[in-house]
Amino acid sequence: MSDFSVKPTLTGDTVLLRPVTEEDASAFADILGDPEVVTFTGIPADEPPLSLDHLRSWYGSRGEQPDRLDLALIDRASGELVGELVFNEWDEPNRRCNFRTLVGPRGRGRGLGTEAIRLFLGYGFERLGLNRVSLGVFAFNPRAIRVYEKVGFVREGVEREALLHEGAWIDSLTMSVLAREWAVHHGRPQTVPFGHASGVDTP
Template structure:
């Protein structure tokens, strides 16, 4: 594609891999799964840095309304992309991938992913990252995609490294966690790197 063409986030694609399908949210099918990861202590630990010993807030009617308002509006956003991660083996929604914090002038986005327990440790996350990043570079014309990952999430960092994200720096002791402190790592991948290895670094060595 022409790298100088403006990104069109109004298009919400369906991206298919060997293990996962990424598609727009459908609350008639996905609400239970979304509710599950929003109340999952491990998801909170890796995304918000909440200690596992911290009890999840009660899921009440207000939380249910907020969930429906947020995920029900994802398909109408013109400056970001939110897609459900579907496990092809089970057909179930197991998480989400997001490109947000879009800077049109710099052709850059932030990336994040959240996976429920049913989507972990089977390669689904790595493939979901690869599909999203590929779409960002090849269809949206992005030049840079960045993310942050807490030091206590080595599994997530490995998944990002598999796709070609490069460590750019570490912000030391940014998170108070229990009785200690946790570093936060800045990682990014560039369009030029993606063109070289297509999300499989090492293959181009």
């Protein structure tokens, strides 16, 4: 593995993942303004929305970044941009990185996110040679946690009281998936016999 310079287009049954562009700014402005996205990403409620100029600059420059990979999530049925998937915080010597995703309201409830994450992780492990992909998710987002576990992420720690939300302290869960685990279940751990999902055979 060298870096994330190559920005691929990945095609699934119901989703397409492609490099983000400056022209995606308006669609992302809508997604980032969605109340659920604001809540579960921990954006302060009183924080002003990002300007279109800022978003154009941000998404227009992602193709130049060798240390991260940002792909737009496209609903193949409609051709609409409904979210994004990102590898960032790349640790080259240890072949690990962080994963994050946003899915707007038009992309929820139909399995698009689940397929997209499997497609994205498959590229990371099978094409880029990553060994570990980790993420953080707030404990009051059970839907996201279920999706992450469904595609093979394992809970491994808790960052206690990481977010103050509406007067309540919210924990953040750390989850990860390893290359040796992915090689066994390919994002479908529920189909692997007990004892094999870790990549270790049992009698």
